[in-house]
Amino acid sequence: MALLRDLIDLPKNVWNSVFRNPLPSSDLGRSQTTFQNLFLHIHPVKTHVNTLRPGYTLGLGAISMSLFIILCVTGGLLMFYYVPSVEQAHNRMLDLAGTVAFGTLLRNMHRWSAHGMVALVFLHLCRVFYTGSYKPPREFNWIVGVVLFLLTLVASFTGYLLPWDQLAFWAITVGTAIAGYAPVLGEHMRFLLLGDRVVGQEALIRFYVLHVAVLPTVMIVLLGVHFWRIRKDGGLSRPEGSDVPEAQTAAAREGKLEGLAPAAKTAKVKTFGVMGLVRGPFTKVGNAPDNTVYAWPHLFVSELFCFALTVVAILVVSLMFHAPLEAPADPTHPPNPSKAPWYFLGLQEMVSYSAFWGGIGIPTIFVILLLLLPYIDRDNRGVGVWFSRHRLLALTLFTTLLVVNLVLIVIGTWFRGPNWALVTPW
Amino acid sequence: MRQALAFLSVIVLAIHGVVFRDQLVARWQEHQTQYFAQAEKLADNPEVKKTLAARRPAIEQIIVRSFGPERVDRCTTCHIAIDDPRFEKADQPLRTHPQIPGHKFETFGCTLCHEGQGRGVEAFDAHEGGHDWPWPLLDKELIEANCVQCHNDPGWAHAPKVAAGRKLFFERACYTCHTISGLSYGSIGPELTEVGRKRRASFVKEKIENPRASNPVSTMPRQDLTPEQVLELTTFLKAQQGNRITRAPIQQFLATQAARPESLPLTSVVGAEMAAQLAALPAAQRGEAILPKVGCLSCHKLGDRDGKVGPELGYTSVQRGHDWLMTHFKDPKAVVPGSLMPPYPLPGEAFEDLTQHLLARPLPALAADPASEYKELCARCHGETGKGDGVIAQYLDPRPRDLTKAAFMRTKTRERLTTSVMEGVGGTSMAPWGGVLGQERAKALVEYVIATFTKGEDRFPKDRKFPQANPVAFSVESAARGEAVYLNRCWGCHGKKADGNGPNAVSISPRPRNLRNKPFVTSVSYARLHESIKYGVQGTAMPAAGYDFNLSDEQIGDLLNYVLQINGLGQATPKLAFDKPSPPIPTAR
Structure with a gap:
């Protein structure tokens, strides 16, 4: 009898042993659901209503994180098929398209998510800037965020080489050439990155290890810090007096x-x-x-919504557009023009005017300015509001640089033809 | 928010449905199932029927290791019936492949001959290889290009298109500009040694049909070829794949290392058979025989053949002498610096033969009225309406004069215009027509041109005073002073190298003179040069520098001494005045 009762209760018991409390119906239960779950307890128990306003955050952070999750999952699956060898890499790409179940879809999802993440993380950075959210006490989290943005770029860049087609080979050749323009250390940095003087097997294995092991690990750790600091810094920024x-x-x-x-x-x-x-x-x-509400269900539903939205978008894009794959890398036949990945085309465009200033000088100054921003701009007015009037100077400067960079990227992408001559895209 | 989430979740599920449906049923499986069913019907043996009924679709592949890098061909996944003779009439992809003796599918695979992307099992992936794949499925009519990768002895009889294409490569003068390792040594156009591997056949074909389709500034002449000839040339070029399969890397290396010869032997251009026949003929007849075979007429006009790129050759005997022709064959730019014609890679004897023939050729019949003379002799460059836009005008540098421009035509004396017709213009494609027309007919032709094409009234300049000889004797100091004036006033149009390509030159018509055109500079009198600088050239962008810039006769003399110097005509050693180190050009491109 007892055995029968145990059997009947088996599903319930399993459920209860996994989830430590039932679906909450009281405030206490809502609190417990949050802080008694390993995955949820990085969230606060209560969230400010301003944080949940879609018009305030635009969900950009959550979408970036969703893309990161998609990238980890699809990337992990792709690793089962990929071999980082110059003889095999490109053939594996072809096999992926032809003979691996979901192979094309996986590759498309990974590719478009990677491009999407670069864009979304940058938009998230813009959101944080335009709402003044980097101001005290959130200075350090801004720095972590900027570092995460740079890591996103590097992760995307290292992944760009792996298909070992003409596009990959020459984009990385151009991209790493930019690193070589740094004074004194440039050539050494390039050598360290490539393990050789040219892009070859050594570069492929280095980029692979960076892409699948080093960078994801560092990013996951820093993401932990990023989220933890949100709570420790008092939640997301919000307008004074709210x-x-x-x-x-x-x-x-x-x-x-x-x-x-x-x-x-x-x-x-x-x-x-x-x-x-x-x-x-x-x-x-x-x-x-x-002005707070319980994270369960409000915050979690919002996050899940962002995730589902991202998945839908990436799936639709991946079903409609195929990730490019050109002919196998051929070091003796450079395409003309050879272009870096789109997010570095602003740099390449600047490099075409001045190798050092375009490739090293100006980007370094920008990165340093970005990192130091919360320590330079310490006026605490206008926090938590989009485009606050109190921050007219900062907003104007940032927007100007943003637009200049976008214009350079647009020129580099569509208006540059053979020998980097100006062409019209139509 | 919760309703929205629920709605999104449904969409996610729906999309997953699409994804799984795509993955679970592949086209190749349908093709194979269809094949099994049909083969089962055709089979007469119950054992075979049973085996076929039990077969389930699976990816088939051939791994080819014997020819170049390893290939994996999965074409037989869909084309599963290629070795089943009962499917000769079936629709693709289930049709039988014709049996070629000695070529087993298991040894050779498919892509070795047909190209395409062997690893793909979707039609688009396999046939096109995606949008950026350089080796899509080769058209059946071009397939010979890949036969000769292994069957590469020149006399192989089963590749007539490649052989015909090779002949065209020489007949149409392709070899004078393009290098194919071991065949030709031209350096004006891109090397074609591996063109068949680097370019899609469609690109090669388009380039032959219209050289400016993919590169609007290409100087490659457009050839008048029949569709069959285009196909033959494309096949021949598609066959140029370097060491893709059989040619050993060491042979390839040695071929590129072999010293570039002074000229190609006639045998490799016209073929051994014809070369042997030629030996027995006298020089002029030899020239007549080889002229259409070495590519002259793919640009020039002679008789009823017209390449529509270069000048007419029929009147050469009364226009050019022996030395001019011989110099021109070896280095066309020595006599016409703006010439598009490549230096000809033929032995000196062949030049002699061609020269003898051109000088001995009887003149074509010509009606003796100005209108038909213009049509016959002038319109090809100057255009039917005298606008300087004749069929070959775009290939000439400097461009033919626009005869409709009153500001130019009505300000030059009739004597000067007639002289240009009679004696030609040095260093340009304007040939001397005096030997054809004679003084009176030339005068009549000039009158006809002005009356027919040029508007307005004569406005000959009056009261011009300019020295007939240089007032400043040539000296290095004088040339240096001239250089200073040049750098101050002239280079914006005439260019830093004095080659007529200054920054302003792009928008000027007619283009500024190339001052390094030595044959032109030596053929024009000092007085005319001085006049042109002092009073400008009406009808062109050349300003009256004597007034606009207040240059004295002595300064103009210095300037012309400088022009002499850069052409190596003064007593002092010529120097490149502008060969100063220029600011470093950014290397990142």
Whole structure:
């Protein structure tokens, strides 16, 4: 009898042993769901309503993370078929297209996600800039973010070589040539990166190891730091004064948002305990009414939505457009023009005017400026608002540089023909 | 948000449905199933029927290791019936491949002959290899190009198109500009030794049909070829694949290392058989025989053949002398610096033969009225309407004069224009027509041209004073002063190298003179040069420098001494005045 009951209860018992508490119906349960789950507990228990406004974040961070997950999964699967050898790499690409189940789709997804991630991470950086979210106390997280952006570029660039076709070979030849323009160290850096004076087997294996082992590991660690710092820095940035009850949105006041009690009610009721000691002005501990809702379900549904949206977009794009694959790499027949990957075409365009300044000088200055930005611009007005009037100078400078870079990329992509001469794309 | 999430989830599922449907059923499986079913019907033996019924679709492949790099050909996955003789009438992909003795499919695979992308099992992947694949499925009519990769002895009888294409390569003068390792040594056009491996056949064909289709500034002349000839030439060029399969790398290496010969032996250009016949003939007849075989008429006009690129050859005997012709064969730019014609890679005896023939050739019949003279002699360069846009004008440098331009034509004396017709213009493609027309007919022709094409009234300049000889004796100092003036006033149009290619030259018509055109500079009188600088050249962009820039006669003398110097005509050693180190050009391209 007991055995029968155990058998009947088996699914329930398994479920309960995996998930430590049932689907929550109370505030306590919502808190527990979040902090008792390894994967969820990097989230806060309660999230500010401003964080959930799609118009504020545009979901760019979540979409970038979703792309990273897609890249890890598809990349892992592609590793089963790929051999980093100059004799085999390109043939493996052809086999992937012809004889591997889902091979073309996997490669397309990986390719388009990689391009998408470069673009989305950069847009995320722009969002953080335009809302002034890098200002104290979030300076360090901005730095982590910039480093993650640079790592995204390097990861995409190293992956570019792996198909070992003409496109890959010559893009990397051009791209690494840019590194060679650095004074004194340039040629050494290039040699260290390629393991040779030209792009060849040594470069392929180096790029492969960087692409599949080193960079993902570093990025996962830094992503952990990035998310952890969001919580420790008091959640996402928000406009000044948005924590006081008067600032509660109309929807919240009408009790439409689950878990957000009307101000009068929460005023004297303690709803949660101290989960950690946190510095800084934002994290509220105690009875003060604030403008937060429970992460379960609001934050998680939003994140899942971003993920699903990303998956749909990447799947549709991958079904419609095939990742390019040219003839096998042939070091004796350079295509004219040889172009770097699109995100480096702004650099290549600048290099065509001045090798050192275009390839090394200006990019280095920009990266240093980006890294130092929160320490240069310390005026704390205008945080948490898109295009705040208080930051007119910073906004103008950033937008100008952004537009210049975009224009250079557009010129490099569509307006440059053989011998890097100006051509019209039509 | 939750409804949106639910909606998205449904879409994700739906897309996965599409993905799985695509993956689970492949076209090649359908082809194989179809083949098994049909073969089962045709089989007469129950055992065979049973085996066929039990067969399930599977990817078939041939791995070819004997010819060049390893190939994996999966073509037989769809073309599964290539060795089944019962499917001769079936539709592709299930048709039987004709049996070629000695060529087993298991040894040779498919892509060795047919090209394409052997690893693909989708029709587009396999046949086109994607959009950027350089070796898509080769047209059946070009297939000989790959036969000769192994059957590469020149006399092999089963590749008539390659042999005909090779003949055209010489007859149409391709060899004078293009190098094919071991065959020719031209250096004006791109090397074609591996063109069949580097370029799609469609590109080669398009390039032959219209050289400017892919490169609008190409100077390659467009050839008047029949579709069959285009096909033959394409096949021959597609066959140029370097050491793809059989030619050992060491042979290839030695062929490129072999010293570039002074000239090609006549036997390799016209073939051994014809060369032997020629030996018995007198020189002029030898020239007549080889002239159409070595490529002259793929550019020039002679009799009823017209290459529509170079000048008429029929009147050569009264226009050019023996030395001019011999110099011109060896180095056309020595007599016409802007000439497009390549130096001819033939032995000196062949030049002698050709010269003898051209000088002995009777003149073509010519009607003696100006209108038909213009049509016969002038229109090919100057155009039917005198605009300087004749059929061959685009290949000439300098361009033929625009005869409709009153500002030019009406300000030059009739004597000067008649002289140009009679004696030609040195260093240009304008040949002397005096021997053909004589003084009176030349005068009449000039009158006819002005009356027919040029508008306006005569406006001959008056009161011009200019010295008949250089007022400044040539000296290095004088040339140096001239250089200073040149750098100040002239290079914007005439260019830093004085070759007429200054930054302003692009938008000027007619283009500024190339001052390094030695035959032109020596053929024009000092007085005319001085006048042109001092008073400008009406009808061109040349300003009256004597007034606009306030140059004295002495300064103009210096300037002309400088022009003499850069042409190596002064007593002092010529030097390239502008060969100063220029600012470094960015290397990153």
